[in-house]
Amino acid sequence: MAQHRVQQWATFARMWWLYDARWQCPFQSAPVIIRHLQGLHKPIYHPLSDVGDHVVVINTEHIAMEGDLWRNWRHFHHTGYPGGFSATRVWKVHEADPTKVLHKQIYSTVKGNLLRRPIMARLHLYPDDNVPEDILKNITGQIRQLREVPKRLDEYTQDERDAFPRLFEWPADYVPNPGKKTVKS
Amino acid sequence: MFLTAVNCIRGAPRVGPAKFWRVQQYLRFSWGFRGRKRHCYRIGMRYIHKALVYATQGRQLKKIQMHKLWDMRIDAAAQEHNLTGCNFCEGLARSNIQLDRKVLTDLAIFEPRTFQSLVEVSKRRLEEEGIADVQAPRPQGVFTRGML
Numbered sequence: 592m593a594q595h596r597v598q599q600w601a602t603f604a605r606m607w608w609l610y611d612a613r614w615q616c617p618f619q620s621a622p623v624i625i626r627h628l629q630g631l632h633k634p635i636y637h638p639l640s641d642v643g644d645h646v647v648v649i650n651t652e653h654i655a656m657e658g659d660l661w662r663n664w665r666h667f668h669h670t671g672y673p674g675g676f677s678a679t680r681v682w683k684v685h686e687a688d689p690t691k692v693l694h695k696q697i698y699s700t701v702k703g704n705l706l707r708r709p710i711m712a713r714l715h716l717y718p719d720d721n722v723p724e725d726i727l728k729n730i731t732g733q734i735r736q737l738r739e740v741p742k743r744l745d746e747y748t749q750d751e752r753d754a755f756p757r758l759f760e761w762p763a764d765y766v767p768n769p770g771k772k773t774v775k776s
Numbered sequence: 777m778f779l780t781a782v783n784c785i786r787g788a789p790r791v792g793p794a795k796f797w798r799v800q801q802y803l804r805f806s807w808g809f810r811g812r813k814r815h816c817y818r819i820g821m822r823y824i825h826k827a828l829v830y831a832t833q834g835r836q837l838k839k840i841q842m843h844k845l846w847d848m849r850i851d852a853a854a855q856e857h858n859l860t861g862c863n864f865c866e867g868l869a870r871s872n873i874q875l876d877r878k879v880l881t882d883l884a885i886f887e888p889r890t891f892q893s894l895v896e897v898s899k900r901r902l903e904e905e906g907i908a909d910v911q912a913p914r915p916q917g918v919f920t921r922g923m924l
Binding site: 631632633634635636637638 | 845848849850852853855856881884885888
Protein backbone atom coordinates (compact mmCIF):
# COMPACT_ATOMS: atom_id res chain seq x y z
CA MET A 592 0.00 0.00 0.00
CA ALA A 593 2.99 2.25 -0.15
CA GLN A 594 1.73 3.85 -3.33
CA HIS A 595 -1.45 4.93 -1.50
CA ARG A 596 0.54 6.56 1.28
CA VAL A 597 -0.19 10.08 0.11
CA GLN A 598 -3.43 9.47 -1.72
CA GLN A 599 -5.62 12.42 -0.79
CA TRP A 600 -8.35 12.37 -3.44
CA ALA A 601 -9.53 15.94 -3.84
CA THR A 602 -9.19 16.92 -0.21
CA PHE A 603 -7.14 20.03 -0.89
CA ALA A 604 -8.93 21.05 -4.07
CA ARG A 605 -10.35 24.56 -4.06
CA MET A 606 -14.07 24.99 -4.67
CA TRP A 607 -15.69 28.06 -6.15
CA TRP A 608 -18.74 29.45 -4.37
CA LEU A 609 -21.29 31.97 -5.56
CA TYR A 610 -22.85 34.54 -3.24
CA ASP A 611 -25.62 36.86 -4.33
CA ALA A 612 -25.24 40.09 -2.35
CA ARG A 613 -28.55 41.56 -3.49
CA TRP A 614 -30.32 43.17 -0.51
CA GLN A 615 -27.82 41.65 1.91
CA CYS A 616 -26.15 43.40 4.83
CA PRO A 617 -22.37 43.69 4.26
CA PHE A 618 -21.62 43.49 7.99
CA GLN A 619 -23.44 40.18 8.37
CA SER A 620 -22.37 38.80 4.99
CA ALA A 621 -18.64 39.27 5.64
CA PRO A 622 -18.30 36.55 8.35
CA VAL A 623 -20.19 34.10 6.15
CA ILE A 624 -18.00 34.83 3.14
CA ILE A 625 -14.70 34.68 5.01
CA ARG A 626 -15.75 31.38 6.52
CA HIS A 627 -15.50 29.95 3.01
CA LEU A 628 -12.44 32.02 2.09
CA GLN A 629 -10.51 30.75 5.11
CA GLY A 630 -11.68 27.15 4.81
CA LEU A 631 -13.51 27.16 8.15
CA HIS A 632 -16.22 25.02 6.55
CA LYS A 633 -13.80 22.11 6.03
CA PRO A 634 -12.85 19.47 8.62
CA ILE A 635 -9.18 19.84 7.62
CA TYR A 636 -9.09 23.50 8.66
CA HIS A 637 -6.01 24.79 10.43
CA PRO A 638 -5.30 28.47 11.02
CA LEU A 639 -1.81 28.19 9.53
CA SER A 640 -2.70 26.26 6.38
CA ASP A 641 -4.08 27.86 3.26
CA VAL A 642 -7.08 25.60 2.61
CA GLY A 643 -9.75 28.17 1.72
CA ASP A 644 -12.02 28.34 -1.29
CA HIS A 645 -12.83 30.97 -3.90
CA VAL A 646 -15.95 33.07 -3.45
CA VAL A 647 -17.58 34.99 -6.31
CA VAL A 648 -19.85 37.73 -5.02
CA ILE A 649 -22.34 39.20 -7.48
CA ASN A 650 -24.73 42.16 -7.27
CA THR A 651 -22.57 44.07 -4.81
CA GLU A 652 -24.08 47.36 -5.93
CA HIS A 653 -27.43 46.18 -4.56
CA ILE A 654 -26.27 45.60 -0.96
CA ALA A 655 -28.55 46.91 1.76
CA MET A 656 -27.76 48.76 4.96
CA GLU A 657 -29.83 49.12 8.05
CA GLY A 658 -31.34 52.41 9.19
CA ASP A 659 -29.33 55.53 8.40
CA LEU A 660 -26.06 53.67 7.97
CA TRP A 661 -25.68 54.71 4.35
CA ARG A 662 -25.32 58.28 5.63
CA ASN A 663 -23.80 57.69 9.07
CA TRP A 664 -21.24 54.96 8.41
CA ARG A 665 -17.92 56.36 7.26
CA HIS A 666 -14.77 54.99 5.72
CA PHE A 667 -11.55 56.48 7.07
CA HIS A 668 -8.30 57.15 5.31
CA HIS A 669 -5.03 58.72 6.34
CA THR A 670 -2.32 59.63 3.89
CA GLY A 671 0.38 59.58 6.58
CA TYR A 672 1.11 63.27 6.29
CA PRO A 673 -0.07 65.81 8.89
CA GLY A 674 -3.67 66.73 8.22
CA GLY A 675 -4.00 63.78 5.87
CA PHE A 676 -7.05 62.32 7.57
CA SER A 677 -10.27 62.03 5.61
CA ALA A 678 -13.60 60.40 6.29
CA THR A 679 -16.05 59.59 3.52
CA ARG A 680 -19.70 58.72 3.87
CA VAL A 681 -20.30 55.19 2.77
CA TRP A 682 -22.92 56.14 0.17
CA LYS A 683 -20.26 58.26 -1.52
CA VAL A 684 -17.78 55.37 -1.49
CA HIS A 685 -20.46 53.11 -2.87
CA GLU A 686 -21.21 55.51 -5.71
CA ALA A 687 -17.54 55.69 -6.67
CA ASP A 688 -16.92 51.93 -6.53
CA PRO A 689 -19.86 49.54 -5.96
CA THR A 690 -17.56 46.72 -4.81
CA LYS A 691 -15.50 48.71 -2.31
CA VAL A 692 -17.85 48.59 0.70
CA LEU A 693 -18.00 44.81 0.74
CA HIS A 694 -14.29 44.52 -0.02
CA LYS A 695 -13.29 46.74 2.88
CA GLN A 696 -15.70 45.00 5.23
CA ILE A 697 -14.34 41.55 4.36
CA TYR A 698 -10.75 42.80 4.51
CA SER A 699 -11.26 44.18 8.00
CA THR A 700 -13.04 41.05 9.18
CA VAL A 701 -10.21 38.75 8.13
CA LYS A 702 -7.56 38.50 10.80
CA GLY A 703 -4.50 40.55 9.91
CA ASN A 704 -1.87 37.88 9.44
CA LEU A 705 0.24 36.67 6.55
CA LEU A 706 -2.69 34.71 5.10
CA ARG A 707 -4.85 37.79 4.58
CA ARG A 708 -3.38 38.62 1.19
CA PRO A 709 -3.92 35.18 -0.40
CA ILE A 710 -7.38 35.04 1.21
CA MET A 711 -8.38 38.36 -0.34
CA ALA A 712 -6.96 37.26 -3.69
CA ARG A 713 -9.52 34.45 -3.71
CA LEU A 714 -12.42 36.88 -3.40
CA HIS A 715 -14.03 37.99 -6.66
CA LEU A 716 -16.46 40.89 -6.44
CA TYR A 717 -18.74 42.00 -9.26
CA PRO A 718 -21.14 44.97 -9.10
CA ASP A 719 -23.82 43.16 -11.13
CA ASP A 720 -24.41 39.63 -12.40
CA ASN A 721 -22.13 40.02 -15.44
CA VAL A 722 -19.45 37.53 -14.43
CA PRO A 723 -16.73 36.64 -16.95
CA GLU A 724 -17.15 33.23 -18.50
CA ASP A 725 -13.79 31.90 -17.27
CA ILE A 726 -14.83 32.69 -13.67
CA LEU A 727 -18.38 31.42 -14.09
CA LYS A 728 -17.36 28.03 -15.40
CA ASN A 729 -15.50 27.22 -12.15
CA ILE A 730 -18.48 27.81 -9.86
CA THR A 731 -19.82 24.63 -8.31
CA GLY A 732 -21.55 25.77 -5.14
CA GLN A 733 -23.66 28.54 -3.74
CA ILE A 734 -23.68 30.21 -0.34
CA ARG A 735 -27.23 30.75 0.84
CA GLN A 736 -28.34 34.33 1.31
CA LEU A 737 -28.79 35.51 4.88
CA ARG A 738 -31.99 37.38 4.07
CA GLU A 739 -34.51 36.28 1.51
CA VAL A 740 -35.11 39.03 -1.03
CA PRO A 741 -38.75 40.13 -0.67
CA LYS A 742 -40.96 40.61 -3.70
CA ARG A 743 -42.14 44.09 -4.54
CA LEU A 744 -45.81 44.81 -5.10
CA ASP A 745 -45.33 45.45 -8.81
CA GLU A 746 -43.70 42.05 -9.20
CA TYR A 747 -46.94 40.30 -8.27
CA THR A 748 -49.44 39.66 -11.04
CA GLN A 749 -52.88 41.18 -10.92
CA ASP A 750 -54.42 37.76 -10.24
CA GLU A 751 -52.20 37.26 -7.17
CA ARG A 752 -53.12 40.71 -5.89
CA ASP A 753 -56.82 40.04 -6.34
CA ALA A 754 -56.51 36.67 -4.60
CA PHE A 755 -54.84 38.23 -1.53
CA PRO A 756 -57.21 37.89 1.47
CA ARG A 757 -58.85 41.08 2.65
CA LEU A 758 -60.35 41.75 6.05
CA PHE A 759 -62.52 44.65 4.93
CA GLU A 760 -63.11 46.98 2.03
CA TRP A 761 -62.04 50.59 2.24
CA PRO A 762 -64.87 53.11 1.93
CA ALA A 763 -65.07 54.81 -1.43
CA ASP A 764 -64.43 58.29 0.00
CA TYR A 765 -61.50 57.25 2.24
CA VAL A 766 -58.26 59.19 1.70
CA PRO A 767 -55.24 57.27 3.06
CA ASN A 768 -52.89 60.27 3.33
CA PRO A 769 -54.66 63.62 3.36
CA GLY A 770 -51.33 65.50 3.21
CA LYS A 771 -50.74 69.00 4.48
CA LYS A 772 -53.78 70.93 5.50
CA THR A 773 -54.38 73.91 3.28
CA VAL A 774 -55.51 77.08 4.97
CA LYS A 775 -58.23 78.80 3.05
CA SER A 776 -57.90 82.49 2.98
CA MET B 777 38.91 5.70 38.05
CA PHE B 778 36.70 8.08 36.17
CA LEU B 779 35.89 7.55 32.53
CA THR B 780 34.37 11.03 32.23
CA ALA B 781 36.97 13.80 32.09
CA VAL B 782 34.91 16.21 34.20
CA ASN B 783 34.74 13.78 37.05
CA CYS B 784 38.54 13.46 37.03
CA ILE B 785 38.98 17.19 37.28
CA ARG B 786 36.43 17.85 40.01
CA GLY B 787 37.18 14.75 42.05
CA ALA B 788 34.33 12.42 42.94
CA PRO B 789 30.82 13.20 41.65
CA ARG B 790 28.69 15.39 43.94
CA VAL B 791 31.81 16.49 45.76
CA GLY B 792 33.04 20.03 45.46
CA PRO B 793 31.21 23.28 44.89
CA ALA B 794 27.55 22.66 44.15
CA LYS B 795 27.50 25.62 41.79
CA PHE B 796 29.60 23.79 39.23
CA TRP B 797 27.00 21.05 38.85
CA ARG B 798 24.15 23.58 38.89
CA VAL B 799 25.78 25.45 36.04
CA GLN B 800 26.14 22.24 34.10
CA GLN B 801 22.42 21.61 34.49
CA TYR B 802 21.54 25.15 33.34
CA LEU B 803 23.84 24.86 30.34
CA ARG B 804 21.94 21.74 29.35
CA PHE B 805 18.70 23.79 29.40
CA SER B 806 20.18 26.64 27.38
CA TRP B 807 21.67 24.56 24.61
CA GLY B 808 19.19 25.87 22.05
CA PHE B 809 19.55 29.56 22.90
CA ARG B 810 21.26 32.16 20.79
CA GLY B 811 24.20 34.39 21.64
CA ARG B 812 25.77 34.67 25.09
CA LYS B 813 22.61 33.35 26.73
CA ARG B 814 23.79 29.97 25.57
CA HIS B 815 27.20 29.79 27.24
CA CYS B 816 27.18 32.42 30.01
CA TYR B 817 25.48 31.15 33.15
CA ARG B 818 24.60 34.53 34.67
CA ILE B 819 22.93 35.71 31.47
CA GLY B 820 21.33 32.49 30.40
CA MET B 821 19.93 31.78 33.86
CA ARG B 822 17.28 34.51 33.61
CA TYR B 823 16.13 33.37 30.19
CA ILE B 824 15.99 29.75 31.34
CA HIS B 825 13.68 30.71 34.21
CA LYS B 826 11.42 32.58 31.79
CA ALA B 827 11.53 29.69 29.34
CA LEU B 828 10.44 27.27 32.05
CA VAL B 829 7.52 29.58 32.90
CA TYR B 830 6.54 29.68 29.22
CA ALA B 831 6.75 25.90 29.04
CA THR B 832 4.44 25.54 32.03
CA GLN B 833 1.91 27.95 30.55
CA GLY B 834 2.26 26.38 27.13
CA ARG B 835 1.17 22.99 28.41
CA GLN B 836 -2.18 24.50 29.37
CA LEU B 837 -2.41 26.69 26.27
CA LYS B 838 -1.85 23.74 23.98
CA LYS B 839 -4.82 21.93 25.47
CA ILE B 840 -7.02 25.02 25.08
CA GLN B 841 -5.93 25.66 21.50
CA MET B 842 -6.36 22.05 20.42
CA HIS B 843 -9.81 22.07 22.00
CA LYS B 844 -10.74 25.15 19.97
CA LEU B 845 -9.35 23.65 16.77
CA TRP B 846 -11.27 20.40 17.27
CA ASP B 847 -14.44 22.37 17.95
CA MET B 848 -14.01 24.32 14.71
CA ARG B 849 -13.34 21.16 12.72
CA ILE B 850 -16.29 19.27 14.21
CA ASP B 851 -18.55 22.24 13.52
CA ALA B 852 -17.37 22.34 9.90
CA ALA B 853 -17.85 18.60 9.47
CA ALA B 854 -21.31 18.62 11.07
CA GLN B 855 -22.45 21.57 8.99
CA GLU B 856 -21.77 19.56 5.86
CA HIS B 857 -24.73 17.46 7.04
CA ASN B 858 -26.88 20.49 7.99
CA LEU B 859 -26.26 20.20 11.72
CA THR B 860 -24.37 22.56 13.99
CA GLY B 861 -21.42 21.18 15.90
CA CYS B 862 -23.07 22.13 19.19
CA ASN B 863 -26.25 20.18 18.40
CA PHE B 864 -24.22 17.28 17.04
CA CYS B 865 -22.24 16.87 20.27
CA GLU B 866 -25.46 17.25 22.28
CA GLY B 867 -27.09 14.42 20.33
CA LEU B 868 -24.07 12.19 20.78
CA ALA B 869 -23.94 12.85 24.51
CA ARG B 870 -27.63 12.00 24.87
CA SER B 871 -27.06 8.81 22.88
CA ASN B 872 -24.33 7.84 25.36
CA ILE B 873 -21.70 7.78 22.60
CA GLN B 874 -18.57 8.72 24.48
CA LEU B 875 -16.23 9.79 21.70
CA ASP B 876 -14.02 12.76 22.43
CA ARG B 877 -13.35 15.66 20.12
CA LYS B 878 -10.03 14.32 18.89
CA VAL B 879 -11.54 11.04 17.75
CA LEU B 880 -14.51 12.79 16.16
CA THR B 881 -12.15 15.08 14.24
CA ASP B 882 -10.07 12.16 13.04
CA LEU B 883 -13.22 10.38 11.91
CA ALA B 884 -14.45 13.48 10.10
CA ILE B 885 -11.18 13.80 8.19
CA PHE B 886 -10.19 10.21 7.49
CA GLU B 887 -13.52 8.35 7.71
CA PRO B 888 -16.23 10.73 6.52
CA ARG B 889 -18.81 7.97 6.05
CA THR B 890 -18.40 6.86 9.66
CA PHE B 891 -18.81 10.45 10.72
CA GLN B 892 -21.93 10.75 8.61
CA SER B 893 -23.49 7.75 10.35
CA LEU B 894 -22.70 9.36 13.71
CA VAL B 895 -24.46 12.51 12.49
CA GLU B 896 -27.49 10.43 11.57
CA VAL B 897 -27.53 8.88 15.03
CA SER B 898 -27.27 12.32 16.60
CA LYS B 899 -30.03 13.70 14.37
CA ARG B 900 -32.37 10.85 15.23
CA ARG B 901 -31.72 11.34 18.92
CA LEU B 902 -32.27 15.10 18.73
CA GLU B 903 -35.52 14.53 16.92
CA GLU B 904 -36.73 12.04 19.52
CA GLU B 905 -35.84 14.36 22.37
CA GLY B 906 -37.32 17.37 20.59
CA ILE B 907 -34.11 19.38 20.91
CA ALA B 908 -33.86 20.65 17.35
CA ASP B 909 -35.96 20.34 14.25
CA VAL B 910 -33.11 18.69 12.37
CA GLN B 911 -35.17 16.89 9.74
CA ALA B 912 -36.91 20.08 8.62
CA PRO B 913 -36.57 20.89 4.91
CA ARG B 914 -33.86 23.36 4.03
CA PRO B 915 -35.01 26.91 3.23
CA GLN B 916 -35.60 27.88 -0.37
CA GLY B 917 -33.96 30.77 -2.18
CA VAL B 918 -30.96 28.96 -3.64
CA PHE B 919 -30.70 29.19 -7.38
CA THR B 920 -28.61 27.07 -9.68
CA ARG B 921 -26.30 27.76 -12.60
CA GLY B 922 -29.02 27.52 -15.19
CA MET B 923 -30.92 30.44 -13.68
CA LEU B 924 -27.98 32.87 -13.68
